[in-house]
Amino acid sequence: MALQRKKREHPSGNADFNEIEDEAYESVGFHDYGDYFERKKRKLQNQNAALYKDMEDSSKSNLFEGLSMAINGYTNPSYSELRTMIIQNGGTFVQYVDRKTSISFLICSFLTPSKAIQWKHHKVVTPQWIVDCVRQQKLLPWMNYRAVQPAASQSLLAFPDAFKKYDPQVSEQLHESSEVEGQPQDALPSYHLEQTETKENKDELSNRLDSLSRSALHNYHLLKNPNIRKSTTQNPEFLQKFFDSSRLHHLSTWKATLKEEIQIMTASSSSLTSTGNIKSGNKQHYIMHVDFDCFFASVSTRNARELQLKPVAVAHGIRNSEIASCNYEARKYGIKNGMFVSTAKSLCPSLVLVDYDFDAYESVSREFYSVLADTPNDCLKVISIDEALLDLTTHVDSFEECTKVAESIRTRVRTKTNCDVSVGIGSNVLLARLALRKAKPHNIFYIKDEDACEFLQCLSVQDLPGVGPSQSFKLFDLYGVKTVGDLQQINKHGLQETFGVNYGLHLYNIARGVDTSHISNETPRRSVSVDVNWGVRFIFLEDAMDFLKRLLKELLIRMSKCDVVLHQLQLRVLKRAENAPFDPAKYLGAGEVTTLTKSAMFTSATKSFDILFRQVINLYTSLNVDPGDVRGIGLQALKIVKDDKNERVFNFNAPLKTPHKQILPGPLNEQQGQNQGNENIEASSTCTTFIPSTPYDLPSASQVSPSVLAQLPQSMQGNIRRQLELQNKRVDEIPSQLDPLFLKELPTPIRNEVKEDHEITINRRLKLKSHVQPNDNIPTETAKKIQQQDAFEKMLRPNKKVKKQYIPQVDLQVLEELPKEIQETVLEETKVNRYDLAREVKMIPNPVITFQQKQSINELRELLARWYEKTPRGPNSRDVDYFSKYLGRVIREERNLLKVQALIRWLQQLNRKDKIGAWQMAIEKTVEVVQEACFIRQTPPLVLL
Ligand SMILES: Nc1ccn([C@H]2C[C@H](O)[C@@H](COP(=O)(O)OP(=O)(O)OP(=O)(O)O)O2)c(=O)n1
Numbered sequence: 018m019a020l021q022r023k024k025r026e027h028p029s030g031n032a033d034f035n036e037i038e039d040e041a042y043e044s045v046g047f048h049d050y051g052d053y054f055e056r057k058k059r060k061l062q063n064q065n066a067a068l069y070k071d072m073e074d075s076s077k078s079n080l081f082e083g084l085s086m087a088i089n090g091y092t093n094p095s096y097s098e099l100r101t102m103i104i105q106n107g108g109t110f111v112q113y114v115d116r117k118t119s120i121s122f123l124i125c126s127f128l129t130p131s132k133a134i135q136w137k138h139h140k141v142v143t144p145q146w147i148v149d150c151v152r153q154q155k156l157l158p159w160m161n162y163r164a165v166q167p168a169a170s171q172s173l174l175a176f177p178d179a180f181k182k183y184d185p186q187v188s189e190q191l192h193e194s195s196e197v198e199g200q201p202q203d204a205l206p207s208y209h210l211e212q213t214e215t216k217e218n219k220d221e222l223s224n225r226l227d228s229l230s231r232s233a234l235h236n237y238h239l240l241k242n243p244n245i246r247k248s249t250t251q252n253p254e255f256l257q258k259f260f261d262s263s264r265l266h267h268l269s270t271w272k273a274t275l276k277e278e279i280q281i282m283t284a285s286s287s288s289l290t291s292t293g294n295i296k297s298g299n300k301q302h303y304i305m306h307v308d309f310d311c312f313f314a315s316v317s318t319r320n321a322r323e324l325q326l327k328p329v330a331v332a333h334g335i336r337n338s339e340i341a342s343c344n345y346e347a348r349k350y351g352i353k354n355g356m357f358v359s360t361a362k363s364l365c366p367s368l369v370l371v372d373y374d375f376d377a378y379e380s381v382s383r384e385f386y387s388v389l390a391d392t393p394n395d396c397l398k399v400i401s402i403d404e405a406l407l408d409l410t411t412h413v414d415s416f417e418e419c420t421k422v423a424e425s426i427r428t429r430v431r432t433k434t435n436c437d438v439s440v441g442i443g444s445n446v447l448l449a450r451l452a453l454r455k456a457k458p459h460n461i462f463y464i465k466d467e468d469a470c471e472f473l474q475c476l477s478v479q480d481l482p483g484v485g486p487s488q489s490f491k492l493f494d495l496y497g498v499k500t501v502g503d504l505q506q507i508n509k510h511g512l513q514e515t516f517g518v519n520y521g522l523h524l525y526n527i528a529r530g531v532d533t534s535h536i537s538n539e540t541p542r543r544s545v546s547v548d549v550n551w552g553v554r555f556i557f558l559e560d561a562m563d564f565l566k567r568l569l570k571e572l573l574i575r576m577s578k579c580d581v582v583l584h585q586l587q588l589r590v591l592k593r594a595e596n597a598p599f600d601p602a603k604y605l606g607a608g609e610v611t612t613l614t615k616s617a618m619f620t621s622a623t624k625s626f627d628i629l630f631r632q633v634i635n636l637y638t639s640l641n642v643d644p645g646d647v648r649g650i651g652l653q654a655l656k657i658v659k660d661d662k663n664e665r666v667f668n669f670n671a672p673l674k675t676p677h678k679q680i681l682p683g684p685l686n687e688q689q690g691q692n693q694g695n696e697n698i699e700a701s702s703t704c705t706t707f708i709p710s711t712p713y714d715l716p717s718a719s720q721v722s723p724s725v726l727a728q729l730p731q732s733m734q735g736n737i738r739r740q741l742e743l744q745n746k747r748v749d750e751i752p753s754q755l756d757p758l759f760l761k762e763l764p765t766p767i768r769n770e771v772k773e774d775h776e777i778t779i780n781r782r783l784k785l786k787s788h789v790q791p792n793d794n795i796p797t798e799t800a801k802k803i804q805q806q807d808a809f810e811k812m813l814r815p816n817k818k819v820k821k822q823y824i825p826q827v828d829l830q831v832l833e834e835l836p837k838e839i840q841e842t843v844l845e846e847t848k849v850n851r852y853d854l855a856r857e858v859k860m861i862p863n864p865v866i867t868f869q870q871k872q873s874i875n876e877l878r879e880l881l882a883r884w885y886e887k888t889p890r891g892p893n894s895r896d897v898d899y900f901s902k903y904l905g906r907v908i909r910e911e912r913n914l915l916k917v918q919a920l921i922r923w924l925q926q927l928n929r930k931d932k933i934g935a936w937q938m939a940i941e942k943t944v945e946v947v948q949e950a951c952f953i954r955q956t957p958p959l960v961l962l
């Protein structure tokens with residue numbers, strides 16, 4: 018197949034999947050819209066002011082005076098009839114709901130389950146309430162017209178009753194009783210006032226609530242529910258419960274422990290490394306990748322033969338919890354690890370859910386590793402609790418011999434654990450890994466070097482490690498590449514041009530089965546950490562502080578178990594991504610987040626809670642994250658050393674000082690400056706603040722940069738220089754400021770790229786520094802230049818998303834509907850000239866939005882029919898998202914409601930006969946997105962039934 022570099026063209030020239038994904042129009046929540054909608058909102062308010070004036074003039078009553086209401090979805094009476102009733106009876110009609118608390122009532126006939134959860138603490142009534150109130154001309158008790166029933170539908174992790182102090186019933190009663198009067202009460206919920214409900218307390222709370230961000234306020238309302246509250250960080254016992262039930266916590270702890278044990282075991286034997294080239298000189302390498310089949314699921318059912326024949330999955334059991342592992346019987350239905358229980362159940366209603374058995378997983382894993390350790394090898398590498406890599410190079414001479422070893426491992430593991438492992442063998446890690454996938458389940462497979470290219474040809478590019486959805490999309494988009502065979506046709510140069518020198522080369526190599534990575538024996542542990550990424554919900558800053566305190570205590574407990582002290586402490590905060598919903602799909606999960614990291618260095622290793630906590634507070638506050646947006650927190654002890662009990666780690670006699678000032682204005686300052694007032698930090702940022710752990714400590718040489726040194730007071734410079742001399746170091750020995758752990762987490766090619774760039778930067782810095790006399794003051798100009806070079810740190814951070822600029826947008830059609838005076842004001846405000854506007858409107862008609870390059874309804878129907886036919890077990894949720902977003906865009910931009918209506922009806926019709934559950938859910942989700950888009954665009958909801 019001759020592959021040309023081809024860019025997909027879109028007839029409309031303005032819409033493709035990338036744009037759909039990139040643009041800030043996730044399924045539009047009631048609260049998620051940006052400048053564009055703010056603008057639109059104002060414009061429509063103007064419009065409405067005029068529109069409603071006539072209605073108000075003919076007001077029938079002031080029945081709804083002081084009440085603000087919004088309408089959502091399909092209603093009977095219709096949207097416009099209800100709107101008229103509300104306005105004519107003195108109510109305020111709200112078109113855009115940007116804060117749930119900004120309206121007194123939401124009127125709707127039906128809410129989807131996820132919306133019902135979001136709105137369950139708000140007054141959501143059926144249209145009949147409006148009708149009856151108007152008919153009787155009195156405010157009737159709204160609870161009799163609830164559209165959302167108050168009972169929480171989800172079962173929750175059973176935390177002990179830790180929240181007695183908040184009396185939910187009293188709160189609920191208060192809520193209800195004042196509402197009977199129909200008062201607009203954005204209420205002072207009683208729960209957060211732990212003490213008596215004095216007026217002062219209420220006022221104080223009210224003031225505090227006023228200053229909260231939308232996300233914090235959202236959490237405030239969410240946490241009113243005591244059941245939810247006790248499943249979050251607000252519960253003092255949360256941490257323990259979380260760790261007991263968190264599989265990810267178990268997995269990381271086990272992995273660290275296993276690595277440590279294997280390291281001790283192999284430390285005495287000579288540690289061998291293996292080069293992973295297909296051929297390294299004349300020596301053929303033999304790498305083996307061993308992994309349990311459906312580990313949790315098979316351990317959980319290993320003594321229940323009857324279950325092994327049924328589809329089984331291990332999960333916490335609630336609807337939107339994740340499946341950790343499912344057996345191969347379940348996989349026949351399309352169920353996968355990581356899928357939500359609700360989706361899995363819709364694919365296979367008879368799916369048996371079993372609970373976690375962490376003790377059993379641990380003991381089975383120990384048996385497994387004891388078998389591997391007993392197998393003669395050059396190197397044993399822990400990959401996870403259920404998988405490992407073995408280098409057998411010097412112990413076998415052929416793949417056949419290697420297979421015999423694999424058979425023996427399989428038999429011994431089976432005998433000891435009653436569970437199966439599969440084994441993949443190749444001359445490098447990549448081939449062993451790909452062979453393992455082929456071997457699964459219950460088998461052994463090897464790929465010889467001479468067969469590698471052919472084997473790889475049939476794989477999809479996404480099967481290659483390190484190739485994710487975005488890279489594979491790019492490959493398809495630019496080159497039409499789908500399979501590894503296609504990828505083999507693209508030359509190295511082309512790939513490097515598109516993906517960068519290193520990643521391009523990496524792609525080129527792995528497409529041919531070449532992997533240059535090494536495996537080596539375990540090295541001593543380099544960090545201890547504690548991470549929580551579920552149930553993290555704060556309202557106020559003190560909630561975060563309180564939780565950080567508990568987290569640090571936990572970290573210190575773990576450090577003491579490993580008998581280590583730290584030189585560096587890193588704080589990691591997961592912040593809700595811009596435009597991500599307040600409540601992610603996974604119940605109380607983190608959802609889509611941006612990771613922010615900051616760390617502090619200590620010259621003397623420490624484990625002192627006081628010292629560390631002060632720095633934790635400094636680090637946290639310098640990140641400047643709204644407490645309402647925090648979705649996860651982690652603390653990591655880095656640069657750890659064995660705790661030498663005799664060594665002075667903290668001067669207990671020294672008075673505790675106020676939080677240490679950062680004495681070196683290093684990168685942190687720059688970072689802080691950028692963080693402040695900038696919510697758009699995109700990905701992890703690593704920077705270091707430097708803190709002496711005793712009052713008179715000076716920073717270690719490894720962190721001193723001449724530019725920084727130059728800016729310190731003379732006396733301090735002298736001190737530092739003296740200390741450096743004592744350590745036989747010069748100022749211009751510029752250390753690497755690349756955090757090795759951060760680097761380690763990067764994929765190899767990217768890591769190499771970063772390192773390479775870093776070296777270039779360091780060289781440049783060294784060149785600059787050669788002008789500097791070591792003992793002289795560095796001239797300010799040079800210092801500035803050097804500081805500019807410090808900006809190489811920025812390389813570590815992926816590009817920041819530039820905040821979208823608001824470009825005045827005036828819709829001529831809307832404008833013309835406005836009264837003349839308002840038109841003038843709008844034009845003045847937007848500084849747009851009417852002539853330009855008309856020209857612009859002429860030039861840019863409503864765009865035609867395409868989906869998969871199709872735009873006519875018939876073409877799209879055909880596409881949907883194929884999609885439906887190809888996915889009898891239900892569509893991929895990403896596809897559903899794409900499609901929903903596309904429809905939302907058609908409503909917003911192309912303004913072609915008929916098209917949307919036709920397509921959804923078509924999907925409904927396709928599924929009418931088979932009534933596939935997963936498809937039904939997908940259609941519902943699409944309808945939900947569409948109706949929200951209508952709601953926001955101010956059009957009546959679509960009639961779809
Ligand atoms: N994100 C993850 C990854 C893994 N695991 C747990 C459950 C798995 O059973 C176990 C091993 O992970 P594997 O990726 O090896 O998955 P399985 O062993 O379940 O399936 P397979 O047969 O594909 O290896 O780790 C988890 O709970 N969550």
Ligand SMILES: [Mg+2]
Pocket residue numbers: 308309310311312403404
């Ligand atoms: Mg496995």
Ligand SMILES: [Mg+2]
Pocket residue numbers: 308309401403404
């Ligand atoms: Mg595994």
